[in-house]
Amino acid sequence: MNHLEACIALNMIPQMGPVRLRRLLDAFGSAEKILLARADQLAAIDGVPRALAENISHWQEFADPTAELKKAADLGAHVITAEDAEYPSALREIHDPPIVLYVRGQLTERDRNAVAVVGSRKCSHYATESAKKLSFQMAYAGLTVASGLARGIDTAAHQGALAAKGRTIAVIGSGLGELYPPENAELADRIAASGAVISEFPIDTKPDRQTFPIRNRIVTGLSFGVLVVEAGANSGALISANMAAEQGRTLYAVPGRIDAPAALGSNRLIQQGAKLVITVDDILDDLPLVFRERPDLPAAAPAVDLTPEQQKILDAIGSEEMPLDSVIATSGLTAAVVSSTLLALEIRRLVKQLPGKRFVKLV
16 A cells, blocks of 8 residues: 555544544654554544544455545546645645645646635625636736636636636535535536535545535645635634634625625725735735745736637627626627626626626727
8 A cells, every 4th residue: 555545544534533543653764654653652642532543454344445546536536745846835834734635737837836715505696706806817917716616706716817818716515526615517627627626525426514624724835925804703604714813814805895794704804904905015015024035926827819709799889888798689699698707808808897787899
């Protein structure tokens, strides 16, 4: 058994976690030696309960690394450990780095310049558009956008980054074989094609209330900063904000209406010291403070030519300002396509949005 297979086996054992694994590695020296140890030797390690020691000594009952690797390969994924160059360097530095990462797509060195974008699943239109626009701007500037593929802000963040033809990473709260939410399967495919979809959970792990908070530490851990777009007083996004603070990450937040309960948590974060973000420059200006040398950000693939949808919408607007409903009717495209395409055109300064959801062409 090699190191990768041993790590996969340990990751599949009930009650095992990254902190306990670190203690075991300190005691035994390698993942392979842990699996060969007797139960009494394992239980003698501080923080290792007898039940876990018994599970490790009978690890074959819980794990089949060969079968797990085949399942990953069948999904077009591969598995890495902290010893691999592809493993995010920032993630190694947190208190509880994942034992293994299942990766669809590819993690690259440029992902060290990642910003996590988090927020509520049930979010306002303002928050959705803010997440898309800021993620577009960050990805276009060369930053990697990290999020959790959940409904709401996460989905908007990934969509914005993809619209800029930039990089985005989705960290999911389930195994790769149990993708959640299922309606984001196509989005996950698009992310994997140009970025990465990752998970620390075994392939067949179903999502539950515990897996999502666990995965949040990876979203924040692989990023140098965390942007909270909209979060209520009890939003799960605040868990990510707390993790970011514990991990020493820079915290950013988009301001919301003071009378909107959905923005109470994110507004409080600003009150408590999170940097208020209006444009991507509020994040880019911090790069010399975060890194010893400002990173040379690779620009996203330039979108020189207009897509058929973009050209159709530009033609529909004409030379006069036009309400959104009229743009939809004239272009013959769906409301969702028109909204996302107008965002891309606005970022490229080809159209401008006026009050009352009216648009005017700038070219």
